[in-house]
Amino acid sequence: MDSFAAKIIRWQEKHGRHHLPWQHTRDPYAIWLSEIMLQQTQVNTVIPYYQRFLQSFPDIRRLALASLDDVLARWSGLGYYSRGRNLHRAARLIVSNYQGKFPESAEIIRKLPGIGRSTGAAIAVFAYGERCAILDGNVKRVLARCFGLEGYPGDKRNETLFWRKAEELLPTSQAAATKGSNEDINGLVETYTQALMDLGATVCTRSKPKCSLCPLQQDCVAFRHDRIDKLPSPRPRKLLPMKETILMMLMNEGRVFLEKRPLEGLWGGLWCLPEMAVGGNTMEHCRGRLGLELDSPVQVPMEPFDHTFTHFRLRIYPQLLRVSLLSSTPVRDPGTGIWTTPEDALQAAIPAPVRKLLTTMRVSS
Ligand code: SF4
Incomplete structure (x- = not known):
């Protein structure tokens, strides 16, 4: 029987997104920028901002040399400005601590300002082909529904379980060997990660998921038990001050x-x-x-x-x-x-x- 990874990889190759401006590059700077912009913003909104930002600041050194005012002005309209501030701070750190060379492992990348574990992993996968799991909001939704994972995924204890699941599901070298394609394990992890992102963004959406188009439908716990609108479990209601x-x-x-x-x-x-x-x-x-x-x-x-x-x-x-x-x-x-x-x-x-x-x-x- 096909594994979770095999199913979504096959789906991605046919139905996933292949022409986004930050795909088909190994430049960690360009990938980092796209991942940060996509954190709270839809792809279509991000594209023109991403292109203009790269024109103004084409590499880490140019970003590090720019004033924060200029960086925030290019960010204007995207919102969540702490992302722009952290990007600028991280660029300066990379120049001062790593001689302007983007770090090459998820473990180090995630410690830079504004990055964190999931974004660090995504950069390491797409820039260096590292085998590591991502777990952003879209992935949490797919995993919660497909495997019937209960509990608010933002809660520390639940999050640990979600991470464990995400790591368990990563394609293995054995899968790469039996896939019968030219892809090695690194290429497979890259396609798999893109597949998870695409599935969460275009099929297993927050509302009205397109289950009839989903490669996971047969195994999906939420689909079988009619719990799609209950998973992932919402944040427990807390009255904000x-x-x-x-x-x-x-x-x-x-x-x-x-x-x-x-x-x-x-x-x-x-x-x-x-x-x-x-x-x-x-x-x-x-x-x-x-x-x-x-x-x-x-x-x-x-x-x-x-x-x-x-x-x-x-x-x-x-x-x-x-x-x-x-x-x-x-x-x-x-x-x-x-x-x-x-x-x-x-x-x-x-x-x-x-x-x-x-x-x-x-x-x-
Ligand atoms: S079957 Fe529906 S709910 Fe389940 S993973 Fe696919 S799109 Fe999401």
Whole structure:
């Protein structure tokens, strides 16, 4: 009987994806970039960003030499900016610790900033043909359904079991020898890994999986027991703590004021609307924190909204203030605070809620 690996490899060769821009290269830098961009973003969205990013920063050294601002500007619109920050940090580490040469084993790759075990393994498989297992969200879903693995896969104990399963399923040298093709074990692991990714992304999707097209249908526990919508088990419901903040949209002659966030902490290194604690005094905050002397600002009411992070929710009270500046206002260092048009602001590296506010304002003005 065919093994799990043999089934999905055969399926991949016929029905998998073969023409993505990051396939057919052994360049670990290009593969690394694609894996990071794909972590929280769909393939079709990633492709143009990937191509533009590679044009701007074609290799590790050029990325390491670039300023973080330039890197985040090329990341603008992709979201989850910590990925861009970590990419930049890792490039500098590779240049300083590995003479600019990308490390060649999954064990070392996974320790670089923003990579981790599954992404490190994917890079090692595609760049060096190393035999190691991946376990991203798509793979967890396929394994949970196919083998009826219960329990939330993000939980440490369950995750260990998922990893064990993922490793068990890797093709063996024996499988390579009996496959009767020219592929050696390295090539087989590469096709297998791509197969898992493709199956999770195109067939065993989160909702409405296309089981009739799936090479695993006959053995799939979830399919046989009608548990597809129950697996993988969802994250146990936990009420996230709620925090509150004010985001100030200061508008002066068609320009909005943006502040550069410190590198550490929430939205690190991004351009942001100035933040003020709920209950704070606008005039005092502008004078004391922002160095802006305002002349009788006009406040326009706006609806609060919530933004969810992994560990908390943030209730944002937007404050749209049409302001004139007193001539005594000192000029800000353009590296930390700028007046810019909403259109230009939307091109910069800004957090999602700021993008939302600026877009709403542009539509309504
Ligand atoms: S049969 Fe359906 S649920 Fe099972 S692995 Fe295939 S696509 Fe997923």
